Amino acid sequence: MSNLSKIGKLIHLYMDEIELGGETNTPEFIITSTAKVLNETGGRNWIPIIVKEVGEDRYQVIGNSFIFAVAEAAGLEKVWCIIADKSEETEKISKILSGEKIPQINLSTATRDEIKTALQYLIEKPDSQLKGVKLAVATNRIDEAPRQYWKDFQPITKLKCGITTSKVNALKEVFYLSPQPIPELEKVNLSTATKDEIQAALKYLIEKPNSQLKQVELTKATERIAEAPRQNWKSLEPITKLKCGIGKAKINALKEIFYLRNVN
Known part of the structure; x- marks a missing residue:
């Protein structure tokens, strides 16, 4: 039988x-007691082992490794297997479907419901590192954050959702990130900008990862800057006197987007 004709066949x-190709985390008692039952009931593995071909008459387990361990403990000479192709995708889904690997969700694009169910799984696990985290609060704050731009999970520790630096690594069990490039806005002439232009530019600056303006209230800052006599400003320093959350330590962050040019 050719290699291609074996794919998907029960053999x-x-x-x-x-060869196992890894280890099973199943306790020895479960393996040996199951092996005893298998021998007592005819010694046939009705659920096949998923394998891939790694050489001539050589195979490696990629799914249902527990069944292989039981068959080995039972002393079986032969076992029923399904031969899969050698792709990484096939190995990944075989391990997920056999319960040996936990599926991960892309947090960059996940829906609110996906975030909620993944967090609930982590919080409710025995010996969970996220015990005490409030599911609704964490779900809402992560969902509303600019996570599509995150390169790691550290920004979550600044969301005040109960997931601190000591707990954030627990998220890697169910989440991964595929960050998008941060879109660049055209610079805005603050001397003549409309209220909508000011708001869009401030929103961009506030939502940037590691933003210096993280705590600035967008609506208040937009209104106070829009209402100020900015057409006469020669620098951005007057913004520090508007009581809009942008003090002297933060003013330089505005220069990424805003400039001043009096057109009169």
Whole structure:
């Protein structure tokens, strides 16, 4: 039988033709007691082991490794297997479907419901590192954050959602990130900008990862800057006197987007 014709076939293979390719985390008692039941009921693995071909008459387990461990403990000479292709995608889904690997969600694009169910799983796990985290608060704050631009999970520690630096690594079990490039806005002439232009530019600056303006209230800052006599400003310093949350330590952050040019 050719290699291609074997793909997807149920085949009876000798145990000595198969290697585990990893370890099973199942307790020894469960393996040995299941092996005893298997021998007592005819010694046939009705649920097949998923393998891929790694050489001539050589195979490696990529799914249902528990069944392989049980068959080995039971002393079976041959086991029923399904031969899969060698792609990483096939190995990944085989491990997920056999319960050996936890599926991960892309936090950059996840829906609110996906974030909620993943967090709930982590919070409710025995010995969870996220015990005490309020599910609704964490879900809402992560969902509303500019996570599409995150390069790591550290920004979550600044959301005041109960997930601190000591807990953030627990998220890696169910989440991964595929960050998008931060879109660049055209610079805005603050001397003549409309209220909408000011708001869009401030929103961009506030939502940037590691923004110096994180705590600035967008609506208040927009209104106070829009209402100020900015057409006469020679620098951005007057903004520090508007009581809009942008003090002297933060004013330089505005220069990324805003400039002044009096057109009169």
